[in-house]
Amino acid sequence: MAEPLPVDQALVLAVEGRQGERVEVRIDVAPGHYLYRDRLGLVVEPAGLPLAEATWPEGEWKDDPAFGRVLTLRDAVASKVDTDGLPSHWTLVVHYQGCADAGLCYPPQERRFSVTPQGVSAATGGLAERLGVRAVPAALFGEDESSRIARGMSENTLLLTLLGFFAAGLLLALTPCVLPMVPILSGIIVGQGQPVDRRRAFLLSVAYVLGMALTYAAAGVAAGMSGVLLSSVLQHPLVLGTFALLFVGLALSMFGLFDLQLPSGLQNWAARLSNRLPGGRFTGAGLMGALSALIVGPCIAPPLAGALLFISRSGDLVLGGLALFALAIGMGLPLLVVGTSAGAVLSGAAGWYNRIRIVFGVLLLALAVWILQPIWQPAWDRWSRSTTQVEQGVRFQPVTDLAAFRVALEGRGGRPVMLDFTADWCSTCRELERHTFSDASVAEALSDWLVLKADVTSSSAANRELLAHLGLFGPPAVLFFGADGAERQGERVLNFQPPERFIATIRNVAEQP
Amino acid sequence: MKSRTFVVLAVLAALLTVAVTILQGNLYEDGEGPRERALFAASLPDLDGNPQSMEQYRGKVLVVNFWASWCPPCIEEMPGFVRLQDKYRDRDVLFVGIALDEPEAVQPFMRELGINYPVLTADVAGYDLLRAVGDEKGVMPFTLVIGRDGLIVDSKGGIYPESELDQRLASLI
Numbered sequence: 001m002a003e004p005l006p007v008d009q010a011l012v013l014a015v016e017g018r019q020g021e022r023v024e025v026r027i028d029v030a031p032g033h034y035l036y037r038d039r040l041g042l043v044v045e046p047a048g049l050p051l052a053e054a055t056w057p058e059g060e061w062k063d064d065p066a067f068g069r070v071l072t073l074r075d076a077v078a079s080k081v082d083t084d085g086l087p088s089h090w091t092l093v094v095h096y097q098g099c100a101d102a103g104l105c106y107p108p109q110e111r112r113f114s115v116t117p118q119g120v121s122a123a124t125g126g127l128a129e130r131l132g133v134r135a136v137p138a139a140l141f142g143e144d145e146s147s148r149i150a151r152g153m154s155e156n157t158l159l160l161t162l163l164g165f166f167a168a169g170l171l172l173a174l175t176p177c178v179l180p181m182v183p184i185l186s187g188i189i190v191g192q193g194q195p196v197d198r199r200r201a202f203l204l205s206v207a208y209v210l211g212m213a214l215t216y217a218a219a220g221v222a223a224g225m226s227g228v229l230l231s232s233v234l235q236h237p238l239v240l241g242t243f244a245l246l247f248v249g250l251a252l253s254m255f256g257l258f259d260l261q262l263p264s265g266l267q268n269w270a271a272r273l274s275n276r277l278p279g280g281r282f283t284g285a286g287l288m289g290a291l292s293a294l295i296v297g298p299c300i301a302p303p304l305a306g307a308l309l310f311i312s313r314s315g316d317l318v319l320g321g322l323a324l325f326a327l328a329i330g331m332g333l334p335l336l337v338v339g340t341s342a343g344a345v346l347s348g349a350a351g352w353y354n355r356i357r358i359v360f361g362v363l364l365l366a367l368a369v370w371i372l373q374p375i376w377q378p379a380w381d382r383w384s385r386s387t388t389q390v391e392q393g394v395r396f397q398p399v400t401d402l403a404a405f406r407v408a409l410e411g412r413g414g415r416p417v418m419l420d421f422t423a424d425w426c427s428t429c430r431e432l433e434r435h436t437f438s439d440a441s442v443a444e445a446l447s448d449w450l451v452l453k454a455d456v457t458s459s460s461a462a463n464r465e466l467l468a469h470l471g472l473f474g475p476p477a478v479l480f481f482g483a484d485g486a487e488r489q490g491e492r493v494l495n496f497q498p499p500e501r502f503i504a505t506i507r508n509v510a511e512q513p
Numbered sequence: 514m515k516s517r518t519f520v521v522l523a524v525l526a527a528l529l530t531v532a533v534t535i536l537q538g539n540l541y542e543d544g545e546g547p548r549e550r551a552l553f554a555a556s557l558p559d560l561d562g563n564p565q566s567m568e569q570y571r572g573k574v575l576v577v578n579f580w581a582s583w584c585p586p587c588i589e590e591m592p593g594f595v596r597l598q599d600k601y602r603d604r605d606v607l608f609v610g611i612a613l614d615e616p617e618a619v620q621p622f623m624r625e626l627g628i629n630y631p632v633l634t635a636d637v638a639g640y641d642l643l644r645a646v647g648d649e650k651g652v653m654p655f656t657l658v659i660g661r662d663g664l665i666v667d668s669k670g671g672i673y674p675e676s677e678l679d680q681r682l683a684s685l686i
Contacts, residue, residue: 105586107613464554
């Protein structure tokens with residue numbers, strides 16, 4: 001089955017017009033989708049105003065196995081709303097619900113529009129929106145960098161996809177991630193032990209880049225086949241640690257601190273082997289390219305994860321292979337230039353190479369630190385949070401279970417209470433912490449509040465009980481309680497809010513009776 | 514020449530580490546992702562209004578089906594679930610329905626379809642759970658298959674054909 005469309009593409013709602021004239025509600029229904037007529041509704045708010053008279057089309061009967069005969073609407077559905085007798089500012093609420101012939105349904109939708117003499121604009125603040133019912137892609141739960149990349153990609157056509165991957169590869173070539181490849185490639189070319197002309201250097205570089213590209217293509221096919229993310233393998237601390245050590249080793253050898261050598265017997269065997277292989281040195285260069293692809297794998301893990309996620313979702317083996325091949329060619333293009341020129345420069349005098357060895361060494365060390373980021377980042381975040389909070393951010397009082405929460409709530413002393421749920425795996429929570437809770441004006445707005453935080457990273461009985469008591473499934477969730485201790489359920493924040501909007505929410509709670 | 518042999522050695526060492534890591538299954542020692550955590554952290558009222566934690570179902574092969582009374586394809590596939598629940602009841606397979614509905618709206622379907630597995634209800638906030646377990650667009654029906662180890666092995670938006678689900682369950686028991 002094809003991927004279902006997001007609800008806003010399957011059922012496209014538009015409201016046009018202005019108060020004083022007519023207002024028209026229009027829903028364009030994508031092919032293969034339909035609306036239930038008896039679930040279409042128009043409501044005028046505030047309550048007490050004349051009801052909007054809907055003039056939907058008649059629709060057609062559909063024999064529904066579950067519901068018998070129901071009226072359904074397809075294509076374009078429109079209704080006029082008579083604005084006579086309505087004030088100059090009012091809110092139109094549109095309800096609709098539809099399904100796809102493919103055998104799936106979209107949840108009931110509720111959209112609000114402000115109608116004024118100037119026109120119509122989408123309004124916020126409805127129950128449905130606060131609860132995150134809207135199928136707005138940006139509100140995806142726990143969306144991370146990889147899934148954003150994957151979503152962007154799946155909308156492209158094949159050629160655009162490949163071009164995109166190629167361009168992404170070129171961008172990756174600008175990152176330090178390809179640095180480890182430079183000494184390897186130079187080593188292959190200079191290590192010939194004989195003068196290398198420009199043509200031979202170029203061909204060796206091509207062999208090297210092709211080896212690398214084929215490895216990535218294989219990874220792409222594997223991802224398409226298994227749906228398993230190789231990048232999750234590459235993110236394992238043990239793997240990251242090994243590669244970091246490898247980079248440090250490379251850096252030290254760049255500084256000339258030591259040279260590691262295989263026993264001479266093994267060296268001779270390797271030399272004989274590469275001579276016997278068809279293509280000789282070129283095969284060797286290709287193999288080194290393949291190995292290099294694995295070396296830099298962890299370094300380019302986030303973009304690689306996006307690419308592999310996209311491929312494993314599409315399940316298309318050919319596309320997967322081609323896409324990662326294009327990525328690697330893009331990444332390898334600058335290497336061709338480096339390799340070709342290195343051959344010319346280095347075969348004459350090693351001076352140029354020797355001079356930049358130090359620079360490479362330093363960059364490799366930096367790279368080692370950088371690929372370990374997934375390991376040290378959480379610790380760093382904790383540390384920086386604990387220090388910045390003292391200065392300006394929101395200060396939380398931790399609660400560990402339901403009993404502790406009740407005690408804390410009892411001890412609010414006439415203050416309103418905020419309870420923030422967080423977990424290590426919740427990326428929206430990180431955003432809230434970094435951008436909103438660290439903001440001095442948010443802290444200021446919460447200065448007269450009792451501010452609690454529950455870390456529900458572990459699925460322990462205590463955490464589950466606390467979540468269940470409050471009717472939550474998990475973070476992100478920020479709950480507000482009035483000075484009377486009762487929760488203001490309508491104000492729950494279940495998604496990221498920037499500081500200004502969050503402050504508005506806080507004010508809203510504080511001002512309610 | 515020297516730096517190249519070092520590179521070969523280092524790359525081999527790195528490859529060996531990757532291989533060993535994969536073989537040892539280290540990667541999966543904590544394989545539970547945010548989707549599993551969200552699902553098992555949920556506690557939802559049953560049709561009598563008593564909260565039921567999803568955690569209690571852990572350890573069985575689970576089929577968790579999100580549905581609603583207003584969703585015809587959801588209703589269409591449920592007789593198949595009833596048959597498969599019967600077929601696999603003795604093999605520690607459990608279906609759990611999560612209806613994004615009021616209990617009153619669900620009751621008639623329990624009788625009419627002869628539903629023989631637990632059904633919990635979730636009101637509007639159920640959509641958060643739905644998204645949290647991987648149904649990004651909120652479409653229904655949405656069905657998860659979960660192994661004994663508590664890991665989601667399959668998820669499907671739209672009708673889950675009975676024969677396909679049958680095979681999937683057979684492969685898990």
